[in-house]
Amino acid sequence: MIGTTYSSRLSSLTQAASKISSEISTLQEKATTGLEITRPSDAPEQVAYLHGLSSQITDQGTWSTNAERAMNYLDGADDALAGMSDLISSARELATQYASETYSAEDRASGAVEAQAIFDQIVALANTDIGGRYIFSGNAYDSPAYDSAGTYLGDTDAPTTLTGSTQDVATGLVGSDALQSDTDIFAAVGDLIAALSADDTDAISASIDALEAAGEQISTSRTAVASEFNSAEDAVAVSENMQALLNEALENTAGADMVSVYTSLAELQSNYEAVLQITASSQSMNLFSMM
Amino acid sequence: MSVLNTIRIGQTGLNAASAGIEVTGHNVANANTDGYHARTLGTSASSTVNQSGMWFGQGTAISEVARAGDELVSSQLVESQGESAFQSSLYETLSVVEAMFSETDGSGLATTLADFFDSLEAATLDPSDDSLRTGVLSAADDLAGSVGSTYAFLDNTAASVEGQIEQSLDSINEAIAQIAALQESISSDAASIGQGDLLDQRDALVSELAASIGATVDYGEGSEITLYLGAHALVNDTAARTLSYGTDTDGNPVISISADAGSYEVTSSVGGAVGGLLASHDTIRDVQADLDSFAETFADAFNAQHAAGYDANGSAGGAVFSYTTGSAASSFAVDASLAADTDLLALAGASTASAGDGGNLTALIDIQDSEIFDSGTKTAEDFVSSIYTTIGQQVASASAAHESANATTSDLESLYASITGVDLDTQAVELIQWQAAYQAAARVISAGDQMLSELMDMAR
Numbered sequence: 007m008i009g010t011t012y013s014s015r016l017s018s019l020t021q022a023a024s025k026i027s028s029e030i031s032t033l034q035e036k037a038t039t040g041l042e043i044t045r046p047s048d049a050p051e052q053v054a055y056l057h058g059l060s061s062q063i064t065d066q067g068t069w070s071t072n073a074e075r076a077m078n079y080l081d082g083a084d085d086a087l088a089g090m091s092d093l094i095s096s097a098r099e100l101a102t103q104y105a106s107e108t109y110s111a112e113d114r115a116s117g118a119v120e121a122q123a124i125f126d127q128i129v130a131l132a133n134t135d136i137g138g139r140y141i142f143s144g145n146a147y148d149s150p151a152y153d154s155a156g157t158y159l160g161d162t163d164a165p166t167t168l169t170g171s172t173q174d175v176a177t178g179l180v181g182s183d184a185l186q187s188d189t190d191i192f193a194a195v196g197d198l199i200a201a202l203s204a205d206d207t208d209a210i211s212a213s214i215d216a217l218e219a220a221g222e223q224i225s226t227s228r229t230a231v232a233s234e235f236n237s238a239e240d241a242v243a244v245s246e247n248m249q250a251l252l253n254e255a256l257e258n259t260a261g262a263d264m265v266s267v268y269t270s271l272a273e274l275q276s277n278y279e280a281v282l283q284i285t286a287s288s289q290s291m292n293l294f295s296m297m
Numbered sequence: 298m299s300v301l302n303t304i305r306i307g308q309t310g311l312n313a314a315s316a317g318i319e320v321t322g323h324n325v326a327n328a329n330t331d332g333y334h335a336r337t338l339g340t341s342a343s344s345t346v347n348q349s350g351m352w353f354g355q356g357t358a359i360s361e362v363a364r365a366g367d368e369l370v371s372s373q374l375v376e377s378q379g380e381s382a383f384q385s386s387l388y389e390t391l392s393v394v395e396a397m398f399s400e401t402d403g404s405g406l407a408t409t410l411a412d413f414f415d416s417l418e419a420a421t422l423d424p425s426d427d428s429l430r431t432g433v434l435s436a437a438d439d440l441a442g443s444v445g446s447t448y449a450f451l452d453n454t455a456a457s458v459e460g461q462i463e464q465s466l467d468s469i470n471e472a473i474a475q476i477a478a479l480q481e482s483i484s485s486d487a488a489s490i491g492q493g494d495l496l497d498q499r500d501a502l503v504s505e506l507a508a509s510i511g512a513t514v515d516y517g518e519g520s521e522i523t524l525y526l527g528a529h530a531l532v533n534d535t536a537a538r539t540l541s542y543g544t545d546t547d548g549n550p551v552i553s554i555s556a557d558a559g560s561y562e563v564t565s566s567v568g569g570a571v572g573g574l575l576a577s578h579d580t581i582r583d584v585q586a587d588l589d590s591f592a593e594t595f596a597d598a599f600n601a602q603h604a605a606g607y608d609a610n611g612s613a614g615g616a617v618f619s620y621t622t623g624s625a626a627s628s629f630a631v632d633a634s635l636a637a638d639t640d641l642l643a644l645a646g647a648s649t650a651s652a653g654d655g656g657n658l659t660a661l662i663d664i665q666d667s668e669i670f671d672s673g674t675k676t677a678e679d680f681v682s683s684i685y686t687t688i689g690q691q692v693a694s695a696s697a698a699h700e701s702a703n704a705t706t707s708d709l710e711s712l713y714a715s716i717t718g719v720d721l722d723t724q725a726v727e728l729i730q731w732q733a734a735y736q737a738a739a740r741v742i743s744a745g746d747q748m749l750s751e752l753m754d755m756a757r
Contacts, residue, residue, distance in 0.1 A: 061414075
């Protein structure tokens with residue numbers, strides 16, 4: 007006769023309790039970590055995708071940091087250019103003033119001293135460094151961009167940093183491009199100094215146009231810097247958006263549905279208690295105990 | 298027909314009932330004994346005698362103490378126990394291996410690889426910056442450390458598996474010898490009432506061998522059995538063979554069976570828990586081979602590109618990663634000279650480069666997207682992910698197979714227990730029946746005794 011023995015009944019109940027206990031452990035892990043996938047076997051087919059997401063999230067963080075640092079340098083470059091622009095305006099005012107025949111040679115000599123001070127201030131601004139990094143030196147940003155005579159000492163390639171898999175933004179400027187390409191601002195101020203020193207009103211008058219062109223040169227460079235700054239700003243925004251999207255994708259793929267987890271957990275706990283009660287009551291369910 | 302014969306007939310009934318109670322008691326006492334098979338007392342009518350042309354019964358005789366069993370279910374159960382143990386062992390060992398690839402603490406291979414390329418991307422901000430260069434070397438060291446520690450963990454796991462296999466064989470050989478010895482006792486003690494206990498012991502050992510090494514059983518005539526490992530007989534009735542442990546030229550475990558002359562390899566026939574360990578050992582070695590391949594290919598590609606660049610001193614780049622051919626993963630490390638001097642990191646594209654020249658740095662970053670693995674079909678990240686995927690698939694597959702095999706074994710165990718186990722309700726009924734039979738037989742003897750007394754009184 008085939009029947010159920012007490013030991014086999016107990017064994018089945020023990021196995022059921024063990025299985026439920028194991029499922030409860032799994033759900034508790036999900037509840038604790040908030041993750042549906044905590045090991046490769048949870049979803050082998052998703053492993054490469056999840057690794058890709060994690061890697062991209064890390065990349066976006068780095069690109070965002072790079073872009074923010076680039077913005078910092080570009081902001082410094084713009085400040086310096088703004089200062090130079092003001093100085094060029096002052097030089098032009100000086101030229102306009104001393105182009106007038108009402109001034110004496112002595113006055114112009116004094117103006118030359120003022121113009122030299124402007125020149126020195128422009129050089130100082132062109133040698134602006136942020137944390138030791140000379141922002142007009144191109145790739146040679148570890149040393150000043152100009153000597154005191156306004157001679158470019160830097161590199162002809164602009165430094166860049168990665169802000170995307172194929173995007174980069176400038177982290178500095180090439181002084182010879184930014185300050186000397188169309189109009190050499192140092193030459194323009196230098197010519198004014200020479201004209202003032204020589205008390206040459208024609209030359210002084212001529213320098214006004216050159217200084218105006220120098221102002222435009224700086225203005226053009228500021229536009230370029232602003233454009234790079236915007237690119238960096240966009241890169242930060244894109245990275246932040248991408249990080250949010252990637253994190254959401256990661257959450258959707260690897261994250262646990264907590265409502266479902268807690269509901270299942272409550273159900274399993276009830277089942278577990280039921281199995282324990284059945285186990286306890288089955289101990290007295292035999293004919294011997296009734297005889 | 299005599300009155301005395303009536304008393305003797307009553308006595309046979311008394312004996313049978315007494316034995317029945319004894320057998321029931323034995324069953325009840327062993328209700329929770331593992332491997333115990335319920336016994337049933339078999340009785341038969343004693344031979345009749347002819348008296349005065351009529352045939353009279355001589356009472357009852359105990360014919361056997363039958364042991365419950367079903368050879369078909371038993372052999373299926375043994376096979377299922379082997380499969381279940383195989384899958385459980387495989388699943389448990391691979392789960393341990395998988396823990397190394399869970400990436401929960403951020404120090405796994407996939408994370409350190411991503412972090413390494415991330416450090417290079419961060420260095421584009423300032424290729425000459427010492428802290429960023431240190432960051433690159435630190436990330437390179439983490440990557441190499443991750444490869445090395447993963448490999449070492451797998452090596453330790455493989456060694457542990459080998460130790461478990463070797464140790465298991467001692468108890469397996471002992472069980473094989475015990476089965477053969479029990480067969481000897483069983484065949485020489487065929488008529489004994491205690492044979493059932495020997496058979497219980499033997500069958501428990503058979504189950505043990507099924508679970509440990511995937512042995513299967515063939516029931517022969519009477520109590521004979523042949524125990525197989527694949528197509529090889531481990532125990533043929535009373536003759537037994539032994540299993541021995543060894544390693545092949547690659548250091549992988551090899552199991553051999555003794556033969557009349559020498560021995561021959563049976564590794565591929567081994568199942569059960571040891572079979573699961575052997576299978577997991579193969580997987581571990583495969584993963585280690587993948588790690589070797591990763592270390593070698595990655596180091597070669599990265600070193601080659603690094604050599605095309607220039608360091609902070611204007612010299613051509615040296616090696617970034619070092620390894621020993623043949624044991625690439627375990628020896629994978631950041632080159633010692635480079636580790637001691639960040640200036641040797643060749644990120645520039647020219648020997649006379651400015652501080653911001655990251656010409657070679659860009660090329661090094663591009664390695665991330667280069668398909669340099671598996672004959673140019675996979676990037677480094679793809680290759681690493683494929684290792685994780687393979688392990689994940691194997692663990693998931695082993696888990697499903699383990700659950701399925703356990704369910705089958707559990708069903709067969711329940712079925713077998715229902716056939717051979719002790720049902721206390723049935724035993725209670727049996728007890729009542731044998732008690733009643735005992736009382737009835739006693740009444741027969743009492744009646745015979747009374748008849749004999751009356752007969753004696755008549756004679757006085």
